[in-house]
Amino acid sequence: MRVLIVSDVHGNLPALEAVLEAAGRFDEVLVLGDLVDYGPWPGEVLDVLQGLGARFVRGNHDHAVGYGVDCRCGKETHWLSV
Known part of the structure; x- marks a missing residue:
């Protein structure tokens, strides 16, 4: 079984897409948090990972x-987050 572990995407959809492409085949996705804040695509990042059936830690x-x-x-x- 191949598990892809993703963390600290921070709303950066192009980076997430690059990681998914480079990872190739995987059976499960575990997300270690920090999917939102900073980047402009938090909703899209969540949609992609939910579509893959990922399991999340906040x-x-x-x-x-x-x-x-x-x-x-x-x-x-900190100023970027606030």
Whole structure:
């Protein structure tokens, strides 16, 4: 069984598509969080991964967007998230 593990896509659909293409064949997709925030395609990223039947763990950025709270990320990129 081949498992693809995806993490920290942050709404970057072209990057996700490149990863999926490079991965080739896989039987299962596990997502370790942070699919949203920063990038312009969070909905599309979620749609693609849901379409693959991925199983998800919520990341700090996913939690922040979903609940309207601070993501508690690093100082250098915090302004992008807020």
